[in-house]
Amino acid sequence: MPYPRRVDFQSTLFAPGPAGDLGFDGIERHELGSGAWVDVARGWLPEADDVFTTMVADVPWRAERRRMYDRIVDVPRLVCTYMIGDDLPHPVLTAAREALSEHYLPELGEPFRTAGCCYYRDGRDSVAWHGDRIGRGNTHDTMVAIVSIGDPRRLALRPRDRADGAETLAFEMGHGDLLVMGGSCQRTWEHAVPKVASAGPRMSVQYRPLNVF
Ligand SMILES: O=C(O)CCC(=O)C(=O)O
Ligand SMILES: [Fe+2]
Secondary structure (H helix, E strand, C coil): CCCCCCCCCCHHHCCCCCCCCCCCCCCEEEEEECCEEEEEECCCCCCHHHHHHHHHHHCCCEEEEEEECCEEEEEEEEEEEECCCCCCCCHHHHHHHHHHHHHHHHHHCCCCCEEEEEEECCCCCCEEEECCCCEHHHCCCCCEEEEEEECCEEEEEEECCHHHCCCCEEEEECCCCEEEEEECHHHHEEEEECCCCCCCCEEEEEEECCCEC
């Protein structure tokens, strides 16, 4: 599938703020219930504009295809997964993984190892409700740390068992923001990036421990 290798990206569209420093002083934890939580740090990633430009140009993006009933359908976003030992597309993304591993080690008990990248080209690109439940996330508490780059998009969350009447939550993820889903979040909650009427390009990098997808 063709896609632009250069995107008209105006960093002035995004709220100017202090340059990210991969620090955790300003991080805020939101308890969701059922043992799930979300940590949010705004403007966390340094050099987010440069990371954006580099990722659009250098990541070998591929269109995801998925079997649905008897058809193979396009999943509306581009993806690329960096496995353990792979070089990440920008040194800041490696530094981010190291900072996350160090900060969360006491709680997670292991480092972040893989980096899944997603590219939402415009508001029509999205990801449907799901939990990252392939592998250990299905049975154990774990963490998925997401860095967002580019236009703001909402990460929506809802309890998997919606019979308990809990509301759908949403966190707006802006340029350089960090959001970490932790505890039981992957098995007791679902998340999605809903379509919107209009949005510019946005990428996410999801750091996961081994055997969590
Ligand atoms: O792009 C995002 O922020 C979320 C992506 C996601 O949930 C996934 O790829 O599993
Ligand atoms: Fe996910």
